[in-house]
Amino acid sequence: MKEPEDWEAAYMEMQEEIAKHGKVFPPELNLMGHAAELDRSDDDVLPExxxxxxxxxxxxxxxxxxxxxxxxxAERLFLLIRGPVTRGRWDLPMAVLEGGGKGGDMKGLSMRNTHEATVRRFMGEKFEAYVPSNAPVGVHWRVPSEPSTGKTGGEQAYGDKVFFYRAQHLKGRGKVVGEGVEEFVWVTREEMGEYLPQASVEEKEYAELLTNIL
Structure with missing residues (x-):
């Protein structure tokens, strides 16, 4: 049998060591370098x-x-606002997009562009946020007790279809500057239940939806 070359002999020797010791190598081999540092606790590392x-x-x-x-x-925070813009209730910042972008207060914009414009409206131009997706993270159908006529007139409309988007804060202060806002809070998912109204079945379902999709 042909004698193995030096590199082949070293490779076979290494394979034998791996088979014998598994992932724990003898310390004299020094194969892991400074891996022992990974086993140190935070209490050992922080003083240094x-x-x-x-x-x-x-x-x-x-x-x-x-x-x-x-x-x-240590938690993710969410913005809730209250004032005339939310009819005096605590809710997420929202904007109206009617008729597939042909009406409302965000005329001619796509849903994502509407979302980005809404962030600027409430937070100001210096607030930078990252929108991770073109698609909404959730949708909710609000059904009122009585039909209403849309701004464009004509057919009666029953409720609103609400699409939710996520924007992650990158830079800027968290102070709300938009009109129609009297109060605002940055709260954790668990704290949202302290603000969202839950008097009716629909309100409870809405509050549960927000805590699940955000």
Whole structure:
């Protein structure tokens, strides 16, 4: 049998070590380099850092100030507003798109463009957000007790079809500057239930929908 070349012998020796020890190699081989550092706990590593980590509990958390993004840093926050624009109820920021983009207050825009314009309307031009999808993350059909006539006149309309989009904050303050807003809060998914009305069956279903799709 032909003698293996040096690289072949080294390879076969390595395969034998792998078969013998599995993923745990003898320390004398030093195959993992500084992998032992990965086994160190946070309590061991933190004192050696050249900087001091800021606390995750902020002043806003201690004061229960929900009008700032600088709170609940370990959670995802959602914006709720209240005022004439939401008929005095807590709800997500919304805009009207009627007739497939031919009417309403966002005339001629696609649904995604309407969403982006709504973010600018309520948050201002300096607020930067990332929209991860062209498609909505959910839809809700609001059915009123009485039919109403649309702005274009003619046929009566029963309710509204509400499409939900997600925008992720990238840069800018979390202060709402849009008209028709008297109050706003940045809340976690669990805290949303404290604000959304749930007096009727429809309101409860709507609140449950938001907590599931957001």
């Amino acid at each position: 850092l050249p900087f001091k980590l800021a606390p995750r509990v902020t002043k806003a958390d201690r004061l229960n100030d929900r009008t700032t993004l600088n709170r609940a840093l």
